[in-house]
């Protein structure tokens with residue numbers, strides 16, 4: 001049974017992560033350039049952040065740009081990077097006003113200085129907010145995140161700061177970009193592809209997956225409730241009985 005009303009929700013995931021896929025297909029279906037699909041996708045994100053907060057979700061993490069997305073045509077990469085800059089600047093006040101704490105994860109060394117400035121400002125101004133924690137994964141790749149953590153752990157071992165015997169799942173997690181965030185309970189992917197595309201591959205070890213054919217720009221409150229409803233009807237076992 002899919003819940004489509006708030007009353008139907010049996011349990012709300014504390015942390016929802018979303019692979020926001022399908023902007024290009026959404027645009028193609030309408031004979032529009034891909035960039036307009038991305039623009040519409042950004043508008044969907046604005047709405048879903050708001051809905052998540054109102055449904056009592058504590059953490060929302062979204063995949064906005066992957067380490068592999070640089071391989072797209074320069075024009076599309078430019079549109080995507082421009083959009084994140086615009087988004088972060090435009091909604092600064094909304095995030096502050098709505099008590100949303102914003103984080104950005106990924107390799108930000110490749111972010112242009114102007115966007116990096118907006119991002120840093122947004123993070124600083126929302127740091128003490130206590131509502132929804134909204135994390136944007138930008139130039140994020142699960143493999144490079146793990147490689148990066150491994151390098152830093154190795155350096156700390158060499159510096160004598162940690163004993164190799166002390167390396168466990170918990171310590172490793174603390175070296176990931178997501179340090180301090182709980183693992184996602186539910187990972188939603190729009191547009192029907194049955195793959196992780198390098199998103200939260202460590203953190204998602206025991207996440208529940210929900211894939212819908214709905215294209216990201218068409219994703220709305222009803223679809224979010226359906227995903228949460230599906231989650232509420234599952235039995236998480238974590239390898240146990």
Ligand code: IPE
Pocket residue numbers: 020021022023024025026064065066069080191
């Ligand atoms: C998701 O939409 C947005 C990003 C990957 C940045 P796509 O651009 O991947 O859209 P499709 O998959 O081509 O439809």
Ligand code: IPE
Pocket residue numbers: 019020021022063064065066069193195197
């Ligand atoms: C995943 O979507 C990345 C983001 C949503 C940012 P892609 O469209 O890049 O993934 P693939 O290429 O279909 O695996």
Ligand code: MG
Pocket residue numbers: 021022023
């Ligand atoms: Mg895609």
